[in-house]
Amino acid sequence: MNKHSRSWVLTTVLFLSILICPKLFAQSPEGQPVLTMSGKIAVTNQGDTWVFDRAMLEALPQGKIITETPWYDEVSEFEGPLASAILEAVGADFSDNLRVIALNDYSAVVPASDFIDHGVILAMKINGEVLRVRDKGPLFLIYPFDSDPALKTEVYYNRSVWQIKAIEIY
């Protein structure tokens, strides 16, 4: 709850900053586009969307989750930007729903509140190694399964989209 309200304050501050000085944040991706944000977003840098390249994602607050998953035989260490930080960066509302889209156009609906409630990350590294496409990269939505048994269900496994290329907020 505390975390939630803190995030709200943060969101509000970010939002105000964007209103005052949008140019500061309206940076364009310099490298290969990795993640495209669309839908109900407050800022854009490429048409109606906001595009992150690898460097931009690495610049956001990072998180680390060590957990067992159904996709790997052993406990693995995942690293990547906090999913909540990504949403905050584009001024998204945490009461909205997200459509998380994979490279093969597979998609899953995830409530934005999950990102705050469970401390979700979009993993870019596994055990220190960069996730390539063949390794379910570039982005893999990871819940901290081991810290909350309630997460070890089909619902959350299905929300854990890999090879993410875009997120649509609606």
Place this chain on the structure above:
Amino acid sequence: MSSLPHFRRAWGVLLICALIFLLAIFFILFTLNDRHQQLTEAAREDALWAAYQLDRENLKLSNLLRSYESNPSSVNWDSLELRFEILYSRIGLLQRGHIGELFGSEIGNLASVYQESIQVIYEMDQFFESGAESVSAELEKIIELSNRLAVLTERLVVDLKGLSALRINEERKDQQNKYLYVTLLIVLVMLTTGMLMFMLFKHMKLTANARIHAESMASDLQDAVVKAERASQAKSEFLAMMSHEVRTPMNGILGMASLLQESDLKEEQQLHIKTLHSSANSLLAILDDILDFSKLEAGRLTLESVPFSLINLAQEVIALFDITAKNKQISLELVLDDKLSSHYQSDPGRFRQVLLNLVGNAIKFTHHGKVTLNITQVDSDTVSCTIEDTGIGISPEVLETLFMPFTQADLSTTRRYGGTGLGLAISKKIIEQMGGSISVKSEEGKGSCFSFQIPLQSIDAPIANPSEIPKSSASNIIADAEPAPTRILLVEDNKVNQMVAVGLLKKLGYSCTIANNGAEALDLVEAELFDLILMDMQMPIMDGVTATKKIRQLDHPSALTPIIAVTANALPEDLKACLDAGMNDYLSKPFSKKDLSDRIEKYLSIRT
């Protein structure tokens, strides 16, 4: 009742069965909800999905490769590489060892297909790793590999689908079996609980029957008790009546014997008469005992409550046995507590009877040594009397039944000492009716000690006994007065009793007129004024009570004549009937000469 343990065992068995069945149901339901199986199912679907994806991704790559082949400029190398990367990423799922576990032994063929598919992708990867030039150069080879992969993945999808369907079918069958077992078990549980309920019902019915049986037995017992009480009552009443009936002729015998004794007889005849008299007296004593006991049994004994001097009473009792004790050469002592009050309120007659019985017994069974009567004030309203002797004692076996009626130490005792064996039973009953209790301690050969405690209300000053004062003054008056001819009317139907009464009266110096029944008496008193009427109770034509009532209603001076009932009816309600009818007093048959003279003197003196 004997079926109860049997019931209990059956209950236990049924309960255990029901519990086992329930546990089995829970177990099966648990396995139905098995999480592992659910996960396995999900993983199997994942595997099928992965195979399908592999097939699809290969198709996409194949299409892109064909486009690239026909027009290399239309396809971006990056997108081609991305396609291959996505395809490559699908290997991961196929490589995972547990997919094999998911499908069991049927996987055998499939495993090689997997391996082959992976091998093909690795071969393709070698070209892609080398870069765009290598791919362009060996495009045909890559397309051929993709075609090969397409055949393999199609087979994979079809086979996995088939296996999955088979598994699902098996699992469904297994599940159906489990549901069948659960249903069966539920039926069994219902059966066992049904049986339990049935047994419970039966048991309740059984206990209800047992209770009804017990109740009917109790009521039978109650009936039996009532019958026995009624029989005992009848017996007591019969005894009372018989002894009463015997008293009337006894009266005649005693009276005649006394009269004979007074007459001129030879010495031998005198002795015979004396024996006759004493025998008759003994018989009378026994009759009195039986009568007393019958009354006590029938609950007809009513206690008086009059003031009396306990000390005087005790001294009288001791004085009575003084000669006997002296003759037997045993000492008779009376020990009185200083704290004793001068007067108490109770029934002195019954108190005397108890003391006479206990002291008499003590003297009777003591041949040397002494007998002591000790009376003490225990507390403000309880007096204790102890009669101790150095007599023959009582054996422990006999002590237990000592206070039962018709019981004596043993049969030889009866032969040696005589008596009805009713004395102690009567004493005990009297003491109990007075609210007290009696106990005995005895050692054979050393002596016995009877002691009883009764609540006795002490009173400060004795109320003057109205019957005593006139008596003493009466004798004075008689002594002073001129002997006047007294007219006595004797109302008596029995000829023997008439003779006895006339004889006794003659001895006392009175003459009398005789009426044979109440009706004759009524005629006589109307014609003549008598000084005293002696009235029998039971007579033909008109009984004593009726005659008395009629005399009292007369408009004649005779209506005031003192009437003394002469009766063998010693029961209190009979005496009450006499007094209620208007009689002044009563004489119990058989009466002594002294009794008669006392009564006559008392009423004649009042009249004068």
